[in-house]
Amino acid sequence: MMFFRVPLLVQLLFSRRVWKGENRNAVYLTFDDGPDQLTTPWVLDLLKKENIKATFFCVGKNMTKYPDIFQSILDDGHAIGNHTYAHEKGIRTSIDSYLQALNKTDEIHHSSLFRPPYGRINLKQVKKIKALGKKIIMWTWNAQDYKKNMNPNTIISNAKRIKGTDILLFHNSIKSKRNMMESLPSVIRIVKQKNLSFQRLS
Numbered sequence: 001m002m003f004f005r006v007p008l009l010v011q012l013l014f015s016r017r018v019w020k021g022e023n024r025n026a027v028y029l030t031f032d033d034g035p036d037q038l039t040t041p042w043v044l045d046l047l048k049k050e051n052i053k054a055t056f057f058c059v060g061k062n063m064t065k066y067p068d069i070f071q072s073i074l075d076d077g078h079a080i081g082n083h084t085y086a087h088e089k090g091i092r093t094s095i096d097s098y099l100q101a102l103n104k105t106d107e108i109h110h111s112s113l114f115r116p117p118y119g120r121i122n123l124k125q126v127k128k129i130k131a132l133g134k135k136i137i138m139w140t141w142n143a144q145d146y147k148k149n150m151n152p153n154t155i156i157s158n159a160k161r162i163k164g165t166d167i168l169l170f171h172n173s174i175k176s177k178r179n180m181m182e183s184l185p186s187v188i189r190i191v192k193q194k195n196l197s198f199q200r201l202s
């Protein structure tokens with residue numbers, strides 16, 4: 001069983017985090033783990049062609065590795081979020097190391113948006129990060145494009161359940177490349193057919 005939608009109960013239990021956007025007539029496309037050589041330029045081309053602005057939750061290490069690709073994300077007017085420095089897992093990392101990873105990425109590009117890798121973060125970390133003035137951004141709809149046993153057609157058929165305010169999660173990585181590339185254009189078409197627009201997070 002593949003869970004695309006985050007249950008409302010989970011959203012209520014973790015209410016200090018942002019699960020959805022504010023505009024009922026819009027959805028919010030987000031891409032985690034880039035910039036990435038193989039997928040990010042392809043995504044940027046598609047978004048330009050479709051006239052869509054999105055939000056990229058970038059890993060500091062990859063921003064350093066691919067500065068030109070990172071610059072293209074900025075030049076195209078997309079929003080940037082912090083996704084730690086080396087994709088640290090919150091629950092396995094001390095609070096000090098976790099904040100250090102976050103700050104190191106902020107030094108490359110400051111953002112008030114933060115998304116914890118794997119969505120895994122403890123309450124202490126949540127409180128500290130919010131005290132820094134950051135919003136902790138989760139998602140309501142997860143393409144699960146990184147899963148080996150995922151099929152692009154399954155992603156596309158589950159896109160029919162997307163609704164206004166949804167934050168959609170895709171990835172920019174080698175692992176998610178095939179599923180992302182083979183489903184994203186159709187997901188965009190389905191969202192547009194619902195008369196929903198695409199917005200950046202802020």
Ligand SMILES: [Zn+2]
Nearest residue numbers: 032033117118
């Ligand atoms: Zn990630």
